[in-house]
Amino acid sequence: AQSVTQPDIHITVSEGASLELRCNYSYGATPYLFWYVQSPGQGLQLLLKYFSGDTLVQGIKGFEAEFKRSQSSFNLRKPSVHWSDAAEYFCAVAAPPGNTGKLIFGQGTTLQVKP
Amino acid sequence: GAVVSQHPSWVICKSGTSVKIECRSLDFQATTMFWYRQFPKQSLMLMATSNEGSKATYEQGVEKDKFLINHASLTLSTLTVTSAHPEDSSFYICSATPAGGADTQYFGPGTRLTVL
Numbered sequence: 691a692q693s694v695t696q697p698d699i700h701i702t703v704s705e706g707a708s709l710e711l712r713c714n715y716s717y718g719a720t721p722y723l724f725w726y727v728q729s730p731g732q733g734l735q736l737l738l739k740y741f742s743g744d745t746l747v748q749g750i751k752g753f754e755a756e757f758k759r760s761q762s763s764f765n766l767r768k769p770s771v772h773w774s775d776a777a778e779y780f781c782a783v784a785a786p787p788g789n790t791g792k793l794i795f796g797q798g799t800t801l802q803v804k805p
Numbered sequence: 806g807a808v809v810s811q812h813p814s815w816v817i818c819k820s821g822t823s824v825k826i827e828c829r830s831l832d833f834q835a836t837t838m839f840w841y842r843q844f845p846k847q848s849l850m851l852m853a854t855s856n857e858g859s860k861a862t863y864e865q866g867v868e869k870d871k872f873l874i875n876h877a878s879l880t881l882s883t884l885t886v887t888s889a890h891p892e893d894s895s896f897y898i899c900s901a902t903p904a905g906g907a908d909t910q911y912f913g914p915g916t917r918l919t920v921l
Contacts, residue, residue, distance in 0.1 A: 726912070733809060733898070734849075734912035780848065793839075793900075793910060795848040 692717045694783050696796035703771050704804045711766040711799050713781030722784035723764040724793070725755055729777045737779075740764060751775070776803045808832055809901050811913035818889055819921055826884045826916045828899030834879035835901035839910065840872070843896040855882045879904065889920040 693716040703709050715721055722741050726734040738749025745757040755766045764781060781796040808831040818824050828838055837856050841849040853863045853874050861874035871893075873885040882901075886893050896917050900910040 724909075731814075731914060733811075733914040734900075736909060736911070739909065793849075793851065795850075797848050798846075 692721075692783060692792075692794050694781050694794050694796035696779075696781055696799050698799050699797065700800045700802070702802040702804060705773050706770050709766075709768045709771045709775070709801070711779050711781075711801070713764045713766065713796060714762050715764065715781075715783045716762065717783060720759070723755075723757060724782040724784070725749065725753070725764070725766045726780045726782060727751075727777045728780060728798075734780065737766070771801075771803055773803045773805065776801055807903065807911040809835075809899065809911050809913040811897075811899055811916050813916060814914060815917040815919075817919045817921065820890050821888055823885055823887045824889055824918060826886070826897055826899075826918075828882045828884070828901070828913055830880045830901045830903075830911070833901075833903045835882075836879065836904045837902045838876055838882035839900045839902075840874060840882075840884050841898040841900065843898055843915070845896075849898060886918065889918070891920045894918055894920045 695714045697712050724739045725737040727737055728734045737753045738747045738755055740747045740757045747755050753768050757764050779799045782793045810829045812827045839854055840852045842852050843849045851864050852867045853861045855861045855874045855876040857876045857879050863869045876882040896915050898915040900912045902910050
């Protein structure tokens with residue numbers, strides 16, 4: 691069965707520091723991969739997505755993610771974190787690819803940003 | 806663009822009553838809408854897929870008679886929690902896929918349901 695694992699439940703970084711949020715997936719073929727951010731009172735916002743092609747994907751708000759097939763990973767990165775980035779981050783996989791009705795989410799990672 | 810709204814944003818009801826939650830795509834037509842449930846500090850679990858003009862498809866373990874879904878138009882889907890009980894208290898989130906753009910879901914802000 692398809693699954694998504696976000697190993698880090700909670701991460702704290704200092705403002706201005708770099709960030710990497712981990713995501714591992716289990717799927718037999720090349721999946722469609724997503725990163726969403728959830729802020730209190732707001733809906734999940736799509737940061738970026740990977741379907742095919744260049745394995746380094748650029749998203750909004752300065753985020754990027756790299757698809758590594760050999761490691762079944764799709765880690766999210768940002769070179770310099772801002773206080774406004776504090777939120778809940780979810781990695782998700784569409785399974786099967788193209789059928790976006792079956793979004794399987796990871797457990798989420800809570801990002802706290804220290805001043 | 807691609808804004809999805811939900812109403813109400815929060816609701817408190819008595820046990821045994823029914824509650825209706827609306828999900829609207831404001832600036833696009835959505836052939837497919839989805840309903841998720843999110844428990845505190847947990848991930849989103851897909852409850853059902855709603856296609857305009859047809860019956861919803863429920864995920865395994867979701868009671869279709871308890872969670873009634875109607876997708877009467879290309880911009881509106883409703884979730885009715887019937888005979889609500891305290892264990893139905895949760896955060897309900899909808900999402901929508903634009904017609905012709907089946908690769909991305911856009912999410913509503915969610916509805917917090919508390920059943921007393």
